[in-house]
Amino acid sequence: MSATVPVLEVRGVTKSYGDRAVLRGIDLEVGEHCAVALIGASGSGKSTLLRCIDLLEEIDDGDVFLDGEVITDPSCPAVGVRRRLGLVFQAFNLFPHLTVLQNVVLAPMRSHGVPRAEAEASARELLGRFGLEGREGDYPDRLSGGQQQRVAIVRALATRPRALLLDEVTSALDPELVGEVLSLVRGLKEQGMTMVIATHEMAFAREVADEVCFLHEGRVLERGDPARIFSAPEQPETRQFLRRVVETGRL
Amino acid sequence: MDIAPDRRAAREAARRRHARRGSVVAAVSSVVVLGGLAMLIVSSPGWEDVQRTFFSWEVFRDSFPDVLAGFWLDVKLFLVVEAVVLVLALGVALVRSTRAPALFPVRLMATVFTDVMRGVPVILVVYLIGFGVPALGIAPDWLVQDPIYLGGIALALCYTAYVAEVYRAGLDSVHPSQRAAALAVGLSETQAMRHVIVPQAVRRVVPPLLNDFISLQKDVALVAILGPQEAFRVAQISAASDFNFTPFLAAAMLYLMVTVPLARIVDRQQAKARRRQGHVVAT
Structure with a gap:
């Protein structure tokens, strides 16, 4: 254990919907500037875990810490926590009635009180950096899926979050558009962004992540160095999952 | 293909014929239905009273x-x-x-x-x-x-x-x-x-x-x-x-x-x- 406090820490988190247990005691630690990849079949709990960390879902038991502070305590104001985290959704979830620029500046202006001129200037700068200059005035439905997802990532970055949670951000994209989004995330990693990345892109997880966690039926079944997990998985379930992934050509 | 322009022209001509026939049918049926209705009202026994009490200029x-x-x-x-x-x-x-x-x-x-x-x-x-x-x-x-x-x-x-x-x-x-x-x-x-x-x-x-x-x-x-x-x-x-x-x-x-x-x-x-x-x- 290092002496520094991890940015995000998940301890024994459980979550059920009715009788269906989705998370059965998850432990996770994400250090500063680290990227942790969550892999596992659909329904293994990756998305639910991210939504629980961002307090969009109430957990049943356990704790989540952000910079050492318990955020899952009911007395902890959720809005304040969400302001410090960024979450990017599989289906982009851009605001369709707002332009690209308005999508990005909404949160900085409304929830952080940044003056419009300042918010717009930094939004334009961010959009430009991610190859979206000239699209500021467009509505989301005028953009390609890849562009929409890049706008969604810029929107999450605009509030300068402590950590970015990426929920299968390329799963809704046409194959030829996946690359542009992945290279953006790669760039964020190089800049030292702390990230939790739920993904089906194994090659990408292997390349970008500092640690890979294999989720199976609501538990972290195996975790470790990406090279080790992908070349010599210990658990039979991990081996089986990776074999299926190889068969579908994702690795 | 050599025949393509001819076939396209023939198809368009057929489409135009079809559209023209459609508007003729619509016009005739409107005249018959509306005209018939107007005739029915105007020829009704009470029409003159109605005209006087409802449509007096x-x-x-x-x-x-x-x-x-x-x-x-x-x-x-x-x-x-x-x-x-x-x-x-x-x-x-x-x-x-x-x-x-x-x-x-x-x-x-x-x-x-x-x-x-x-x-x-x-x-x-x-x-x-x-x-x-x-x-x-x-x-x-x-x-x-x-x-x-x-x-x-x-x-x-x-x-x-x-x-x-x-x-x-x-x-x-x-x-x-x-x-x-x-x-x-x-x-x-x-x-x-x-x-x-x-x-x-x-x-x-x-x-x-x-x-x-x-x-x-x-x-x-x-x-x-x-x-x-x-x-x-x-x-x-x-x-x-x-x-x-x-x-x-x-x-x-x-x-x-x-x-x-x-x-x-x-x-x-x-x-x-x-x-x-x-x-x-x-x-």
């Missing part, structure tokens, strides 16, 4: 200025009630959409309000408010002296209930992922409602809202039962004084002059909404 000319003046009151009443309804109804819809336990009594009141107001005929509400409120003896004088105020309040109550339900359907139609996205960027529940959900909901319900406007524009005539000199009431008085119903025709024409353009606007808005929904995301 002299009576129309004499009564029109008064009916028009009355109609101006209808228009003013419509505009004021409409503005009030748009704001109040959104409030009722928002109250019904919240889940905060503290708001339970308000939510209950909103639910009862919409159920009752939607379930009672407008004319009954106009009666009850118009004659019941003055009878209570607690209303201020200015409110009781001019029946137009109480009539307007009755209409506003009824239409607030209708329009609140329209708004609520719009709020429900915004996908929950939009709320999640709004919360995820750090907005509060109220901000998510105000900046993300309500704007999308309102945009979606513009066509049904316009439909309710048209109904309201007609229903303002119901305040006539309380006595204000609006178009229908003026026409009634005029008709009663010289036993000629032409003034009603004048009033009907005035209503149509407002409701028909409104109906065309609704059609255009609905077509626009359909196009938007069919709009494929460019990739």
